[in-house]
Amino acid sequence: MINQKMHELGSKRSCIRDLFEYGLKRAAMVGRENVFDFSLGNPSIPAPEDVKDAFLSIVGKESPLSVHSYTPAPGAIDPRKSVADDLNARYHAGLRPENIYFTCGAAPALIAMIRALTVENAEIVAIAPFFPEYRPFVESSGAKLVVVPADEEAFQIRMDALEAALTSHTQAVIVNSPNNPSGVVYTRETLTALAAILTRKSEEFGHPIYILADEPYRELVYDGVEVPYIPGIYPNTVICYSYSKSLSLPGERIGYFCVPDCAADSAALYAAGAGAARIIGHVCAPSLQQLVVGRCAGIRPDLDAYDRNRTTLYEALTSYGYQCAKPNGAFYMFVRSPRGTAQEFSDRAKAKDVLIVPGGDFGCPDFFRISTCVDHDMLVRSLPIFKALIEE
Numbered sequence: 001m002i003n004q005k006m007h008e009l010g011s012k013r014s015c016i017r018d019l020f021e022y023g024l025k026r027a028a029m030v031g032r033e034n035v036f037d038f039s040l041g042n043p044s045i046p047a048p049e050d051v052k053d054a055f056l057s058i059v060g061k062e063s064p065l066s067v068h069s070y071t072p073a074p075g076a077i078d079p080r081k082s083v084a085d086d087l088n089a090r091y092h093a094g095l096r097p098e099n100i101y102f103t104c105g106a107a108p109a110l111i112a113m114i115r116a117l118t119v120e121n122a123e124i125v126a127i128a129p130f131f132p133e134y135r136p137f138v139e140s141s142g143a144k145l146v147v148v149p150a151d152e153e154a155f156q157i158r159m160d161a162l163e164a165a166l167t168s169h170t171q172a173v174i175v176n177s178p179n180n181p182s183g184v185v186y187t188r189e190t191l192t193a194l195a196a197i198l199t200r201k202s203e204e205f206g207h208p209i210y211i212l213a214d215e216p217y218r219e220l221v222y223d224g225v226e227v228p229y230i231p232g233i234y235p236n237t238v239i240c241y242s243y244s245k246s247l248s249l250p251g252e253r254i255g256y257f258c259v260p261d262c263a264a265d266s267a268a269l270y271a272a273g274a275g276a277a278r279i280i281g282h283v284c285a286p287s288l289q290q291l292v293v294g295r296c297a298g299i300r301p302d303l304d305a306y307d308r309n310r311t312t313l314y315e316a317l318t319s320y321g322y323q324c325a326k327p328n329g330a331f332y333m334f335v336r337s338p339r340g341t342a343q344e345f346s347d348r349a350k351a352k353d354v355l356i357v358p359g360g361d362f363g364c365p366d367f368f369r370i371s372t373c374v375d376h377d378m379l380v381r382s383l384p385i386f387k388a389l390i391e392e
């Protein structure tokens, strides 16, 4: 007999993947230049030169044994120190290498921390719009996902709705900023208000409610906007990070969870995260990637290409009459469907070979997501179609 839940998860593709694969098929039929694929969040700028150089020099010069061998499960100590030092230099974070645990990206870091916090009847809160994978991550761990409805104007957090979502079973709130899919960065004011509510509710319920800060887009911000260091605002915070987007290394699978000393029960929580990683088959994150990250922890991406796409698309779409909160982070735009549900609008766009993701799985069925990590020329050629779609 086969586990039905796993079968369902494995055989039903996400709607993002569905669209992407449809785009590949259409490209084979009508030509790549005639398909406008805005589905995936796959970085469209190459990894920085320094990263490439680090790869080449590590593989070429250092002992192959040390490059390719197992490391301790949390990672080799020197690369973990580089990551801690970088965060300390930027945020006065007071981190030690022992606070960092390398994982194969942000996804397994999140799964480990969700499982570490899943006790009987546990509830984990996500704030719409949210990354759709949170649902299987939470539900497969045995916890319940509780969704806070979106602030559909600014895509900050509706504090009244958040407070109403908290119960004595709430173990954590997942905070994803810069946000996928809205591209919005939560302001310091928003995070301070959130911290006040969580502090008060933690006292009322007699146990800490943690923030799981899902931050793969931390370095992807525009117009000089601040991405506050959340443990500095709310100590009971765990960071789940990834180099997939910031260093354009999504296929290399490297990230970490960081449990700062200021978090309640930090040592036990770190150990529980390690235990949860163990049962999902983590042995160690790829050794080569740990070494690369150890060398490149301080490297920041050149965001000009993403920024140019963001500005071009935002200005064009709003001039045609589309409504959208201006994104100041990540590489997405979350646009209100001009009429009908976003699913209907996405279907109409698909008929014109424009692939945009309807927002239902993100918790916002009236919005669609456009990934702006795409070729600029393709984006510009798609604009007349977006114009025609709203005028139809």
Ligand code: PLP
Residues within 6 Å of the ligand: 041, 104, 105, 106, 107, 108, 131, 176, 180, 214, 216, 241, 242, 243, 244, 250, 254, 255
């Ligand atoms: N969290 C968010 C909000 C994401 O958008 C993604 C990937 O797109 C992830 C987590 C997972 O990232 P990773 O590739 O590091 O597992």
